[in-house]
Amino acid sequence: MKILIWILCLSVPAIIKTILDSNGIVLGAIPTVILWAPALWLARHFCKKLDEDSAKKDRAEYNAKLGRIAQCKYCGYRDKEVYNYCPKCGKSGMEYTYNHSKETLKYAVELAIAGRTSLSNQTSPNWENEIKQCWNTEIDILSANIENSIFFFQHDCTVEDLYWLSEIFDILIEKTQSQNLLIAIQERFQNVDEETFSQENFQSEYMRDYVGYNEYCLNISKQIKNAMSKLNN
Numbered sequence: 001m002k003i004l005i006w007i008l009c010l011s012v013p014a015i016i017k018t019i020l021d022s023n024g025i026v027l028g029a030i031p032t033v034i035l036w037a038p039a040l041w042l043a044r045h046f047c048k049k050l051d052e053d054s055a056k057k058d059r060a061e062y063n064a065k066l067g068r069i070a071q072c073k074y075c076g077y078r079d080k081e082v083y084n085y086c087p088k089c090g091k092s093g094m095e096y097t098y099n100h101s102k103e104t105l106k107y108a109v110e111l112a113i114a115g116r117t118s119l120s121n122q123t124s125p126n127w128e129n130e131i132k133q134c135w136n137t138e139i140d141i142l143s144a145n146i147e148n149s150i151f152f153f154q155h156d157c158t159v160e161d162l163y164w165l166s167e168i169f170d171i172l173i174e175k176t177q178s179q180n181l182l183i184a185i186q187e188r189f190q191n192v193d194e195e196t197f198s199q200e201n202f203q204s205e206y207m208r209d210y211v212g213y214n215e216y217c218l219n220i221s222k223q224i225k226n227a228m229s230k231l232n233n
């Protein structure tokens with residue numbers, strides 16, 4: 001597509017030059033620049049526009065998979081695209097809202113966890129912030145609809161999911177104050193048994209390398225205990 005844009009844009013001055021040449025007209029330096037510059041500018045402009053459109057489409061698709069849309073805090077404007085400033089009222093306060101069915105929730109959680117695990121073997125200068133962003137996404141997804149989240153822990157949560165999500169149990173319970181959600185998490189954990197725990201088959205390299213059954217149980221029971229202390233009753 002980009003090649004086509006370049007060919008089309010450059011063919012115009014090329015044709016003009018050919019016509020001029022055939023009439024024996026030779027252009028000087030400045031007319032040559034005037035002839036070619038707009039074509040080069042146009043070609044670059046269209047290519048840039050193409051890149052922006054495809055990035056926008058990717059983001060909209062990603063947001064749709066996560067079941068999230070952006071919503072303005074002030075005027076309520078909603079869009080699949082996220083802007084720094086609300087296109088309707090111009091204020092800066094776009095937030096994500098999540099809307100999942102039981103089916104899409106599983107996918108959204110997995111996508112969020114994939115974002116988190118991709119950071120497990122990395123150290124970038126912004127690493128801590130990136131991890132926090134992943135956690136916030138997981139928390140937003142799992143606190144949007146408690147009933148669906150309970151269903152997720154009862155039916156869809158894998159052994160590996162549970163490990164990564166345990167990082168946010170305390171914040172999730174503090175935020176939702178849902179005892180039933182905590183019970184669903186505890187019951188999922190109780191169903192993990194040593195025989196079916198296969199470390200070598202984990203998807204994340206970090207868990208394959210470092211998280212054996214004992215480490216797994218120790219860590220998750222600690223996180224659940226921590227989450228329990230966040231219930232206010």
Ligand SMILES: [Zn+2]
Pocket residue numbers: 072073074075076077086087088089090091
């Ligand atoms: Zn607005």
